[in-house]
Amino acid sequence: MNKLSLIIKREFLAKVKNKSFIVMTILSPLLMVGMMALIVFLNVKNAEEIRTISYIDESHQLESIFKDSELTKYINLEKLGFEKAKEITLESYYGFVHIPKTDNLENLSKGIAFYSEDAPNLNVIQDLERKIEHKIRDLKIEKLHFDIEKIKEAETDVAIATETFAGEKSSKMGSVLKMIAGGAFGYLIFMFIIIYGTSVMRSVIEEKTSRIIEVIISSVKPFELMLGKILGNAFAGILQFIIWIISASLLTIAISAFFGVDLMGSSPSMQASQEMVGQMQQSATSDIQAMILEIKNLPLMTLFLSFIVYFFGGYLIYSSIYAAIGAAVDSETDTQQFMMPVMLPLIIAIYVGFGVIENPHGSIAVAFSIFPLTSPIVMLMRIPFGVPWWELLLSMALLLVTFIGIVWFAAKIYRVGILMYGKKPTYKDLYKWLKY
Amino acid sequence: MNNLLEVKNISKSYGDFKALNNVSLAIPNQSIFGLLGPNGAGKTTLIRIINQIIMPDQGEVLLDGEPLKPEHISQIGYLPEERGLYKNMKVGEQALYLAQLKGMSKSEAKKRLKYWFDKFDIGSWWDKKVQELSKGMAQKVQFIVTVMHQPKLLIFDEPFSGFDPINANLIKDEILQLKDEGATVIFSTHRMESVEELCDHIALIDKSNKILDGKLDDIKREFKTNSFQVGLQSENESLLKEQLENNFKISTATFKSLENDLKLNITLNNGDTSKELLQFLNQHAQVTHFTEIIPSASDLFIKAVQNNE
Secondary structure, three states: OOHHHHHHHHHHHHHHOOHHHHHHHHHHHHHHHHHHHHHHHHHHHHHHOOEEEEEEEOOOOOHHHOOOOOOEEEEEOHHHOHHHHHHHHHHHOOEEEEEOOOOOHHHHOOOOEEEEOOOOOHHHHHHHHHHHHHHHHHHHHHHOOOOHHHHHHHOOOOOOOEEOOOOOEEOHHHHHHHHHHHHHHHHHHHHHHHHHHHHHHHHHHHHHHOOOHHHHHOOOOHHHHHHHHHHHHHHHHHHHHHHHHHHHHHHHHHHHHHHHHHHHHHOHHHHHOHHHHHHHHHHHHHHHHHHHHHHHHOOHHHHHHHHHHHHHHHHHHHHHHHHHHHHHOOOHHHHHHHHHHHHHHHHHHHHHHHHHHHOOOOHHHHHHHHOOOOHHHHHHHHHHHOOOHHHHHHHHHHHHHHHHHHHHHHHHHHHHHOOOOOOOOOHHHHHHHOOO | OOEEEEEEEEEEEEOOEEEEEEEEEEEEOOOEEEEEOOOOOOHHHHHHHHOOOOOOOEEEEEEOOEEOOHHHHHHEEEEOOOOOOOOOOEHHHHHHHHHHHOOOOHHHHHHHHHHHHHHOOOHHHOOOEHHHOOHHHHHHHHHHHHHOOOOOEEEEEOOOOOOOHHHHHHHHHHHHHHHHOOOEEEEEOOOHHHHHHHOOEEEEEEOOEEEEEEEHHHHHHHHOOOEEEEEEEOOOHHHHHHHHHHHOEEEEOOOOOOOOOEEEEEEOOOOOOHHHHHHHHHHHOEEEEEEEOOOOHHHHHHHHHHHOO
16 A cells, blocks of 8 residues: 555544544534523523513603513502612512603603612613603604604615626625625634644654654655645544534434424413414525525535635645644644744634625735635635635635645655754754755 | 675765764675764764665765665664654554555565564554553564564664663574574664674764774774783782883783782783793793783774774
8 A cells, every 4th residue: 555545544543543533523513502502592591581670750751661561561669669669679570760750851861770689681771772762752753743653654664785786686694694604614724724733733743752753754755744644634624524514413403303392382472472473484484595595696616616725725734834843843832932923824814804704805805815824714705705716716826836835845844853852943943954 | 795785975964063974884785783983973864864764965875786765665674763653553553554654565564463473472462552561562562663574674773772681682682583584784872792792893983974994803903902911920029010011011900810919911012922922921920811902892982982082
């Protein structure tokens, strides 16, 4: 068997048989889905809680806003007086709203206070504020002798349909989808580079500290060993991601099915409003149809192909740098000084990635999607929004050139570094090694 | 072909540091060749060049008359001084992997490994992880993976480190047997007694230069000073000493003997032979001890390095 494939096989098996790999592979999807389930569960629980809020409206102008809704009940405690009402609320209600006595509408908005045992839920306060604002506005309008009904008739809902010059229709949901698609691919590459780049580095350090390295490179070229290590780890990583995707989707389906049944059975309010559910389902199905349409509109083929190019390009560039770092040092604690400059472009790429979502064709986004150390992440985030061919080709060409340059450079450092023990190298030493 | 390996005018620098300066060696077929030198002299660099781990700046290395090629890797077995094994890998798996990297097929490697594991009686280690083995046990495995592909040229750098005397002997016998079966051995060590025991030829490298090279016996002959260690009994020791001092260079010697005799090192004058010395001694005293002082490998080493200062 060819030596390179022997090395790849060994590195792959060494990684896959490792206990932490197995634990991570099995536990991560469980953790992820478990977290999701927990969040959903807590939200549902939170929303189901019925709050009772007491109030005293000394102005008697805003009483009409305290109408009971499904999850919030209001109790008027005016007869008890301010102090007593506060005491009672502390014992048995969620919170207490006090509206001071005033005739002036301007002053009305200023003296309102909310008392509660703990800091109140932000949604509750916002809801109250909105209701009060509306009510005061209506009161003011009334005072000016305008007809509220007519004003309401004059209001219009506007939704601007957006379309590119090429005739592609886009929508807000489309943009969200593009963000998610680009973001997901970009993050995937980011995570993969960090997790598996570090793993390549560890494996190089392990060979150095166990002193097997000289035995191995008396049989194979250092470059073959480095390449085999990088590829072996990549295959282990791809396997891990495949397992994660499959098991996470299976688990999500299983859990949502479980929760779905559970929720339907235990929530009486949902059964009560069958009609509403029906309507929601209808709008949900049309949403899903729209979403499928949008997904079809994404440049899927380009996205997929460039994902593969940028995935391998980015991973190979960074993991060979990681391999060189591993070769240069004696132990993992010595890697810090070299790690920072490697992490920097990756972190910048992720930050620029956030900006890309706001403005996919801005000059910063374009520059970083062409710069080869950040392009694997930034370009993938841009692609769903449509990228001109020349930019894509330029970016890929630069990636290829950089890839060849960096691998050459890393291989040189690697070749010398693996046989160096003792002294912690400086950047100057690394530069000297290039010339050995 | 008389020489299995010929090193011709090799130079190698690391930046400003010259690790090897125009070094040439010829290593005869089926010999044990001692490559000696102080720490940092350039031995390891030379060995790495022979193993094609690093490339020389100048010069070439011929194996069996051919310039070194990547295919020659399978004909060389190298036991580096800095050696180890993958700690988390099983012994058998690891040995198979290393054998395959040397170009053996899997089935052939299994057969050879079985032979060696049986020979060292360590078959039960096959499924053990290396981290479960003691240092000496791991060294045995390491020795096996060095020799299992039956290379023509074996290079051992401090092969006995980590072995107890029993196992060191075992390994020494294996090295001698491999030589008898046709292998050529390059042997680098600081243990001079094993050089004495094993090596036919030696070369000494100091400060990047070769300063000594040849058959061990020839070099010893070259380095001997025509000195003799003698034990003498006489009525009047001080008179005897005086007489000797007039004719030869003498100094006090220490060695063990049964008699309470006068112990001296006597160096001959140029042109004199041992015959004349013995005649002289017999005339003046009773000789209880008489041996020529032959320099040991250790003496050669120290003398040569000191001369090179």
